[in-house]
Amino acid sequence: MRTKRILSGIRTTGPLHLGHYFGALRNWVELQNSDEYECFFLLADIQALTTHFDRVAEMQTSMCEVALDFLAVGLDPGKSHFVLQSQVPELAELTMYFSMFTTLKSLQNNPTIKDELKKQKEVYYGFVGYPVSQAADILLFTTTPPRLGEKLLVPVGQDQVPHLESTRCTAQKFNSLYGETFVIPDTLIGEIPRLPGLDMQKMGKSADNAIFLKDDPDSIRKKVMSAFTDPKKIRADDPGHPDGCAIFQYYTALAPELMQDVETKCIAGELGCVADKKRLSEILIDFLNPIRERRQHFEKNPDIVNQAIRKGTERAREIAAITMKAVRSAMNIDYLDIFKT
Ligand code: TRP
Numbered sequence: 001m002r003t004k005r006i007l008s009g010i011r012t013t014g015p016l017h018l019g020h021y022f023g024a025l026r027n028w029v030e031l032q033n034s035d036e037y038e039c040f041f042l043l044a045d046i047q048a049l050t051t052h053f054d055r056v057a058e059m060q061t062s063m064c065e066v067a068l069d070f071l072a073v074g075l076d077p078g079k080s081h082f083v084l085q086s087q088v089p090e091l092a093e094l095t096m097y098f099s100m101f102t103t104l105k106s107l108q109n110n111p112t113i114k115d116e117l118k119k120q121k122e123v124y125y126g127f128v129g130y131p132v133s134q135a136a137d138i139l140l141f142t143t144t145p146p147r148l149g150e151k152l153l154v155p156v157g158q159d160q161v162p163h164l165e166s167t168r169c170t171a172q173k174f175n176s177l178y179g180e181t182f183v184i185p186d187t188l189i190g191e192i193p194r195l196p197g198l199d200m201q202k203m204g205k206s207a208d209n210a211i212f213l214k215d216d217p218d219s220i221r222k223k224v225m226s227a228f229t230d231p232k233k234i235r236a237d238d239p240g241h242p243d244g245c246a247i248f249q250y251y252t253a254l255a256p257e258l259m260q261d262v263e264t265k266c267i268a269g270e271l272g273c274v275a276d277k278k279r280l281s282e283i284l285i286d287f288l289n290p291i292r293e294r295r296q297h298f299e300k301n302p303d304i305v306n307q308a309i310r311k312g313t314e315r316a317r318e319i320a321a322i323t324m325k326a327v328r329s330a331m332n333i334d335y336l337d338i339f340k341t
Contacts, residue, residue: 009042023157077308236272
């Protein structure tokens, strides 16, 4: 039995984009294929509710989009467990216990939460508290007895690092309050932790600046043409500044072998933005074609997808039962027939 586990997840608020791929998914597939870990990938539909609680009609479609994207990029249900968060009720229970000793201040100081709150009109309890639920997502898989010493790696993009820090604190706090129960998880950050959106802002599903993994060649060409480039480079032979250019950042991810050439020619004024964008569009199309084809294959085979989610979620619940037993016993709440007969 493998003693090392991988756990990561994505909020199911819509189809996944290139930022997800280079920040997380690519790494997940590699770790899965190393055959060293038992891997769990969470379809975080409860966490999606923190921002979409008033749009539940969209939720099932969004969950399906993410599940298809998982399969499309090469996550393999034969090797990895796909876990549907809402169908593991133990996660809600564990979140509740953790919330007792989590300070509001620590949540309000979380840089990712701070950043995300800027876009919201109200401060919702569930939203500010989602790092607590994320700690439960992660720590549920670090069962100690009878497997003390088990390692848990959490491969994520840069924006998730504060949540991982807070998860580690939660584990330490629980252990010091109630005795050694959880293993402290390790964070693993991808090689390209943050790929900018077409406008150089953070790539986001709702920000209208994303290239989705399911985008077809025409929309890819259109989107790339509209991308932000160096505003000082007006004519093709003006010298450019690749650092502030979204297209150049995409080369780093998609075709690092061309980077040097693009950089030198752009700076020297030998490469116009239109030509550059055309070349990048074709690279991107070649890259996304097989992913889109695999996605279509699974779209036509819903049984495979259902089965993958069912099987993965069942495995998660097996582990959840073991973890919750340890948690309740550590917290002294494992009684029902407490009165002596
Ligand atoms: N916060 C992640 C996102 O925004 C989703 C997530 C939920 C997650 N639970 C997790 C990531 C556990 C890593 C580990 O997509």
